[in-house]
Amino acid sequence: MGKQRRMANELYLTVPSLYRCPISMDVMRSPVSLCTGVTYDRSSIERWLALGHNTCPATMQTLPSTSTTPNLTLRRLIQLWISQAEAARKSRIEVSKQVASDIISGADKFDSDSLEMVIECVKDSEDNLKLVAQSRGFVVRMVDALAKSSDIRISELIVEVLDSISQENAVKELLNELIIENVDDTDCLSSFISILRKGTVESKIKTAKILEFLAAYPESRRRIEEKQGLLHELYNFSSAETDVPAVEAGLSSLLAISTTRPVKKELIRLGIVGTVGKILSGDEHAVRAVTEKALGVLETIATCTEGRVAIWADERCVVGIVRSLMKCSGAATEHGVTVLWGLCCLVRDCTSAETVLKVNGLTKVLLVMQSDCTLNTRKMCGDLVKVLMGKQGKSTLAPYETRTTHITPY
Template sequence: MRRDDLYITIPSFFRCPISLDVMKSPVSLCTGVTYDRTSIQRWLDSGNNTCPATMQVLQSKEFVPNRNLQRLIQMWSDSVAGRQPDADSAANSVVVPSQDQVKALVKQLDNSCFSSLTKIVCFVRESEENREFLARMDGFLKPVFDFMRNAESDIKLIEQVVKILDLMLNKISDKKPLLETNCLSTILLVLQRGSSDSQIESVRLLESIAVDGESKLKIAEKDGLLPELVKSLSKEKDPSLIEASLSCLIAITMPKRVKTNLIQSRTIPELKNLLSEPNTTISIIEKSLKLLETLSSCKEGRVEIWHDSILLQVIVQKVLKVSSKATEHAVTILWSVCYLFRDEKAQEAVVSGNGMTKFLLLMQSNCSPAVRQMSADLLKIFRVNSKSCLSSYDTKTTHIMPF
């Protein structure tokens, strides 16, 4: 919520992930993600069967009113109402400009006018039609990218520019200017000094431009950027920022050099903290395991994982406990360190964490063929090492051994 003389930061978790507006009637899907009732109903009525934020296939399209969040939003709205300006000031509040007014505002952007950017944000946020109109306008993107190239600009001004770019991500065909060193420096500045909302928007910008190996390396090798993204994974951070940062890191972590840099930046301990938290959301758990799976594909990552018996036991705990996606990522990690590279210390840690029971249950479940095969591989390893492993296994269920 913005006014020329009053700035009110809307908590990110009050916004609907679809409309980006404050939720009027928050409801939660079976994935745990909350949306405004009108937005998610429109999504489902259009024939979609996935969660828009996570793209996870919905086991049920039923949703449950999130009463606690609704009360928090109401309390916040009441507190904001008590700080509203008087009638004279209200007359100066920002209204959505017309298309002709936006054309005039774009011409003023060279003057670094914060008021013009604020009004353009209102225009862009209003509708898809407005975003398409602005994307087609000649002369709009140049000054916007010029702002991004100038990291010494006022942080509030840069935040408005980042917000515009984030809202128009799907409308901008050429995002290469954002890979320029100066633009990456500006994004780093927002991650270091910006509000939680603008940090989330900056991370989404990074993910949107990580489209090939070259762009992933440019982002990862920008001084200070990778450590700042890892810092965003801290469990004390906004959950929306954590989730956005995980998605971005997953997007840029395919090149081996990036994996090595991430491991050196102490990413694995941060992932361990997230997975150990009792109230971590399903989506964050899934993405943490996905990133951990990617890091386990290189030697440095595997070594750090199999040397941490507590982390291995935490991974085992997530099998069959969170979602099918989380189970697949967890089993792949365990298969990599225990079966593919046969680390005995890791095998002992998995067994002590009741891993054999989990794998036996997986063999009897409706898991994917890949997960079933990996579970069978792991059980073979444990059978070979039966003298050390089976002593801690509940023999009441040995009749379902698959071989």
């Protein structure tokens, strides 16, 4: 195995610096030289000169002439190198495919070396990925190894392999079957908990993604919901991380799992409303990638009484919802409008309506009404306008009817 691995690694080629364009740093396809003797890729130097520069980019010498001369010798050398590199790449893929086949057919026990080799093979080519994904017996053995593993590193590597091949529908369905069939205390869900507690950020993200697609299957979702400690660890991951992809992955997973009232109540107890409020009130640019997921979670928990109570009790959360309208995506705006409608129109919470008005929420709702939103969202905005105007006083009716045409979205 070690010999095969070295063979694969030795086939990687480094691009010689002589073959890189000093401007783009890419391999030159049509090398040409200036009168200074420096060679560039034709497209790069022509762009430089077209901008009005009269100097050599590498030496900053003033050019007495901007004429270029094709460097035919260097061009032939680059073409030869490209041919050799392509041959080496094909050879590496063949070696990699053979190594993958050997591991798939022979692995009864998994160690870090064999799993790292599988990961390398899968990354090498689409064919290798399909080869591993379509090997049902191999996937079953990996999941079994994950369920029995007490080594966090082995668990992380297996999760990385599963995440890589999970784009294949057959793998998703197989994992769903294995989760449903496994009813022992020692199962892969227990390993997921261990990774969420002690794993690297990258492995936690991959675990959250696997849990998210498993939650699309009702029976697997039920097992995830009932697994003691899993929801808690997933929430901790979502709330404790500052890495944007990590927070987004955690919230996406929670959103997929939280479909029943008990799960929503547990998330509320854990403090999801405060977590989302913190996200929505954070730096605008840093939070934009997770805003849609955060508002989606709020919309989900707002479907139960406990959720609405928790949201209207957190003024920062309500303010964050209003400020997020029209700032992210259409879906995020629609999530936010739905939550505000639930607070202000469904349960007629006066405190929430006052908070919305304080942060210019009426104008925001009017802007949403003029945007390309769904019919249902527009209707909820209409209801919100009536409630907010009633709260503010009838004197606002004329401005609403006569002055909205000039308002443009942020």
